[in-house]
Amino acid sequence: xxxxxxYLCALPRAVWEQDVSWNDxxxxxxxxxxxxxxxxxxxxxxxxxxxxxxxxxxxxxRIEAATYSWPMASATNAExxxxxxxxxxxxxxxxxxGYLDVLAPIIQKAPVKASxxxxxxxxxxxxxxxxxxxxxxxxxxxxxxxxxxxxxRRVAFFQLARQFDCGxxxxxxxxxFVAAGEPARLxxxxxxxxxxxxxxxxxxxxxxxxxxxxxDILREQVQGAIRAVREGRTGAINFSNQPHNVVTEVLHxxxxxxxxxxxxxxxxxxxxxxxxxGEPFPLHCLPQRAESDLxxxxxxxxxxxxxxxxxxxxxxxxxxxxxxxxxxxxKSRTFAETDTFCYLQTRNQLRETRSxxxxxxxxxxxxxxxxxxxxxxxxxxxxxxxxxxxxxxxVVPYYFRRKTGYRPGQPWH
Amino acid sequence: xxxxxxxxDAVSALISSLGSxxxxxxxxxxxxINAIERALGLHFPASYREFLRRxxxxxxxxxxICGLVVPWDSVLSLVQTLIMLRxxxxxxxxxxxxxxxxxxxxxxxxxxxxxxxxxxxxxxVIWNPFATPDExxxxxxxxxxxxxxxxxxxxxxxxxPGLKTMEYHVRRFEEExxxxxxxPRNHVWRPYRFCVQDVVIGLVxxxxxxxxxxxEVDVCLTSDVPEYEPDSGAKMxxxxxxxxxYKCGGTMEIRFSEYVEGGRVPAALCRLARGLGVDLNHVxxxxxxxxxxxxxxxxxxxxxxxxxxxxxxxxxxxxxxxxRACYVVHHGVWTRPEVESIVFGSxxxxxxxxxxxxxxxxxxxxxxILHARAAILGGFLDRKLARRERVDGxxxxxxxxxxxxxxxxxxxxxxxKIYQCDEDLPVPWLKGQSQGQEIVPAxxxxxALVRAREVSDSNLRFQRDLKxxxxxxxxxxxxxxxxxxxxxTPRDFEELPPDVRDRLLAAAILEGVGVMVCPETVASLDxxxxxxxxxxxxxxx
Numbered sequence: 020x021x022x023x024x025x026y027l028c029a030l031p032r033a034v035w036e037q038d039v040s041w042n043d044x045x046x047x048x049x050x051x052x053x054x055x056x057x058x059x060x061x062x063x064x065x066x067x068x069x070x071x072x073x074x075x076x077x078x079x080x081r082i083e084a085a086t087y088s089w090p091m092a093s094a095t096n097a098e099x100x101x102x103x104x105x106x107x108x109x110x111x112x113x114x115x116x117g118y119l120d121v122l123a124p125i126i127q128k129a130p131v132k133a134s135x136x137x138x139x140x141x142x143x144x145x146x147x148x149x150x151x152x153x154x155x156x157x158x159x160x161x162x163x164x165x166x167x168x169x170x171x172r173r174v175a176f177f178q179l180a181r182q183f184d185c186g187x188x189x190x191x192x193x194x195x196f197v198a199a200g201e202p203a204r205l206x207x208x209x210x211x212x213x214x215x216x217x218x219x220x221x222x223x224x225x226x227x228x229x230x231x232x233x234x235d236i237l238r239e240q241v242q243g244a245i246r247a248v249r250e251g252r253t254g255a256i257n258f259s260n261q262p263h264n265v266v267t268e269v270l271h272x273x274x275x276x277x278x279x280x281x282x283x284x285x286x287x288x289x290x291x292x293x294x295x296x297g298e299p300f301p302l303h304c305l306p307q308r309a310e311s312d313l314x315x316x317x318x319x320x321x322x323x324x325x326x327x328x329x330x331x332x333x334x335x336x337x338x339x340x341x342x343x344x345x346x347x348x349x350k351s352r353t354f355a356e357t358d359t360f361c362y363l364q365t366r367n368q369l370r371e372t373r374s375x376x377x378x379x380x381x382x383x384x385x386x387x388x389x390x391x392x393x394x395x396x397x398x399x400x401x402x403x404x405x406x407x408x409x410x411x412x413x414v415v416p417y418y419f420r421r422k423t424g425y426r427p428g429q430p431w432h
Numbered sequence: 433x434x435x436x437x438x439x440x441d442a443v444s445a446l447i448s449s450l451g452s453x454x455x456x457x458x459x460x461x462x463x464x465i466n467a468i469e470r471a472l473g474l475h476f477p478a479s480y481r482e483f484l485r486r487x488x489x490x491x492x493x494x495x496x497i498c499g500l501v502v503p504w505d506s507v508l509s510l511v512q513t514l515i516m517l518r519x520x521x522x523x524x525x526x527x528x529x530x531x532x533x534x535x536x537x538x539x540x541x542x543x544x545x546x547x548x549x550x551x552x553x554x555x556x557v558i559w560n561p562f563a564t565p566d567e568x569x570x571x572x573x574x575x576x577x578x579x580x581x582x583x584x585x586x587x588x589x590x591x592x593p594g595l596k597t598m599e600y601h602v603r604r605f606e607e608e609x610x611x612x613x614x615x616p617r618n619h620v621w622r623p624y625r626f627c628v629q630d631v632v633i634g635l636v637x638x639x640x641x642x643x644x645x646x647x648e649v650d651v652c653l654t655s656d657v658p659e660y661e662p663d664s665g666a667k668m669x670x671x672x673x674x675x676x677x678y679k680c681g682g683t684m685e686i687r688f689s690e691y692v693e694g695g696r697v698p699a700a701l702c703r704l705a706r707g708l709g710v711d712l713n714h715v716x717x718x719x720x721x722x723x724x725x726x727x728x729x730x731x732x733x734x735x736x737x738x739x740x741x742x743x744x745x746x747x748x749x750x751x752x753x754x755x756r757a758c759y760v761v762h763h764g765v766w767t768r769p770e771v772e773s774i775v776f777g778s779x780x781x782x783x784x785x786x787x788x789x790x791x792x793x794x795x796x797x798x799x800x801i802l803h804a805r806a807a808i809l810g811g812f813l814d815r816k817l818a819r820r821e822r823v824d825g826x827x828x829x830x831x832x833x834x835x836x837x838x839x840x841x842x843x844x845x846x847x848x849k850i851y852q853c854d855e856d857l858p859v860p861w862l863k864g865q866s867q868g869q870e871i872v873p874a875x876x877x878x879x880a881l882v883r884a885r886e887v888s889d890s891n892l893r894f895q896r897d898l899k900x901x902x903x904x905x906x907x908x909x910x911x912x913x914x915x916x917x918x919x920x921t922p923r924d925f926e927e928l929p930p931d932v933r934d935r936l937l938a939a940a941i942l943e944g945v946g947v948m949v950c951p952e953t954v955a956s957l958d959x960x961x962x963x964x965x966x967x968x969x970x971x972x973x
Binding site: 062076 | 780790792793795796797798802806844883884885889896897900927929930931953955956959962966
């Protein structure tokens with residue numbers, strides 16, 4: 020039968036306040052906890068709820084993933100709890116399959132109280148444990164379910180957590196196939212933790228980039244992703260939080276064939292902060308062109324293009340057209356969908372230019388990362404298509420700088 | 433006799449009210465009726481005999497009821513129509529007697545007795561001369577002749593006044609809302625027109641009655657266009673009224689005003705309900721009660737019998753609202769097979785269909801998202817399998833509605849979708865197979881274990897999934913049922929390290945299990961799931 024298991028894990032107070040490293044495992048959840056609690060407050064105020072809820076999901080997923088990756092030990096009483104902490108493992112218990120069956124009716128019958136005590140949430144910092152535990156027990160008693168095996172186990176575990184000054188993270192492991200009547204056990208969630216670790220090695224690395232140049236940081240990340248792909252792992256980069264000029268210039272650094280890397284083109288995965296995943300971006304795939312080869316192309320008159328309409332109206336007198344219409348791009352959809360839309364638009368428009376001879380574009384960029392990624396992915400594919408013929412397409416990005424106005428970046432050809 | 437059956441006197445009153453627009457040749461003699469019965473080898477039911485005695489035959493607007501006392505070559509001649517049908521259609525049943533040719537070429541026929549005289553209530557059914565004997569269904573339209581005639585005449589009589597009422601509402605609506613750019617509230621009369629291209633198939637005016645907490649209907653006109661599926665207008669209109677009744681938040685009761693066929697439930701809706709096996713017991717009062725509305729909505733939604741039983745059972749336990757399950761289908765949020773996956777696969781189907789659980793209640797929300805994700809992944813496979821991909825040389829041909837007829841069921845024990853088709857089924861998205869495309873022959877089962885797992889989960893659980901799949905292979909083998917078993921995963925499977933992926937695929941081949949990798953990722957499935965939950969939450973006003 021298919022079922023869902025729940026596990027309660029206690030994390031010592033230090034983990035909720037700072038990044039902690041135990042037995043070569045680092046755990047960094049405190050910033051996500053802070054973020055998630057802030058989001059809960061903003062959701063209650065009713066501000067920008069859709070975005071807040073998306074971010075809340077991401078924060079919770081990161082807290083849960085970090086907890087999964089930590090070694091655990093079964094802790095059903097105070098001695099075991101203490102021993103687990105001394106061995107630098109997370110004290111944990113598994114609940115039976117009925118937890119959800121009892122949780123849902125409690126929330127349904129007492130929605131206000133349940134919301135007040137954050138019932139249904141998956142993390143409880145140490146300072147919330149006492150209040151939550153007693154309010155939860157009272158609520159369960161009022162509703163006549165306090166004797167339920169899972170609720171008793173949960174109340175007992177929260178009491179232990181309070182005694183040892185810990186907070187609690189609740190993990191849900193869904194879609195498990197187990198034989199009917201098979202008891203809950205901690206080992207399966209430990210397996211899952213190992214699988215998580217295997218999946219997210221780069222994400223689990225602690226990094227300190229304070230004071231470093233953004234371009235260097237992104238370059239390193241791209242190098243790491245390329246290395247990962249070459250080694251048969253997933254190489255993913257989150258471009259969402261990078262300035263668009265940095266993204267463009269760093270991609271340019273890697274898009275041409277590298278004489279030191281003879282393994283051919285490589286595709287790195289593009290991910291965004293909303294959890295969506297764009298199509299892979301090709302790197303090390305364009306031939307290097309000599310300046311003399313480009314001389315003919317550069318004699319043609321450039322077309323001045325704003326990346327997107329209605330973003331910076333002051334540039335309208337400098338440009339001939341806008342590549343994307345803002346109202347078509349800035350819709351409520353995932354970043355990956357926006358990326359795909361911009362990619363397809365660009366791909367089709369560039370294909371149409373094939374029959375019209377040389378084309379040089381001065382691209383006045385604006386900062387919507389999925390649009391930038393979508394545009395350049397299509398451009399690279401088009402340039403790959405034209406790789407065997409003499410250069411006939413070039414795009415020069417222009418970036419706005421406060422002091423000097425628009426300045427060109429490196430040309431793509 | 434059912435409360436909705438109409439006697440011939442009520443029909444006579446209606447015919448009188450039509451005045452000169454209803455034309456009839458005058459009553460037939462008793463001995464002539466007996467002679468015709470003998471000649472045709474049929475015994476007419478009592479209400480039709482009475483009709484023949486009073487009117488002979490009847491013509492009123494587009495309605496032509498066959499009978500006697502008319503020239504032998506008239507369209508109203510019962511004998512001529514029957515002889516023509518028997519001569520041209522060797523499969524025409526001997527116990528049927530045509531009483532009217534409808535505007536789409538089908539015939540309304542009375543089921544007569546060949547042995548017993550004067551049977552009280554015999555039904556009126558539709559017989560389609562264009563259908564092959566295998567396709568022929570005797571579709572019930574009325575429980576007896578007088579009800580049939582009454583409904584036909586009432587429909588026609590109230591059509592013109594109905595159109596005028598519609599015009600009145602449209603004018604008022606334009607003045608008070610459209611011109612001012614205002615949106616109407618539910619309790620305001622709102623006119624709607626349903627069209628297919630430039631053909632109108634339904635007109636309604638509805639509002640939510642605050643006093644009675646039900647949906648009130650002031651206009652309900654439908655049309656049956658021969659080029660479209662029979663009863664398209666009635667189906668469209670009924671689905672709209674039922675969905676609106678749900679959306680407005682009332683009790684699901686629907687009340688028709690005096691402007692709708694004199695305060696009765698419209699005949700077209702009654703016919704449709706009858707055909708679907710739903711009894712409407714308050715037709716003359718112009719009401720569809722909440723329980724009748726639920727049954728009607730369920731029947732119109734077309735859930736499979738075992739899904740319908742499950743929804744009703746969950747509804748009795750208070751775990752699922754029947755009308756919500758229907759509404760999410762008609763509103764395009766979930767397809768019927770997706771609903772089946774959710775109803776049988778999830779512990780909390782109502783929460784998924786209502787989208788009420790918010791991300792802050794994360795435990796419940798994750799559950800909803802996971803089952804929604806799995807249903808959406810299964811939905812992608814449904815559409816992929818249903819779609820025929822035709823190629824002419826190198827050119828792919830895209831034809832509208834070119835889909836296979838699939839029978840899709842869901843096995844909650846294995847969390848698997850089972851497909852059967854009356855034609856060969858190419859298997860999409862197969863990984864790890866040696867050469868060419870695998871085809872599931874017509875009549876065989878294609879069983880897909882839906883495993884919407886992200887990459888870490890795939891790595892961890894694939895072996896277990898494979899074990900379940902091989903149990904399934906064995907189970908079908910023991911029952912001697914030809915079946916082809918597959919594991920369906922999202923594209924995240926491709927992100928497994930190549931050596932792990934190859935090892936898992938090799939293990940699957942050894943077990944005789946295929947692996948289908950849908951091009952969608954868990955992230956995109958979850959984004960879609962989240963969107964559907966959100967739209968379910970805001971659908972109802």
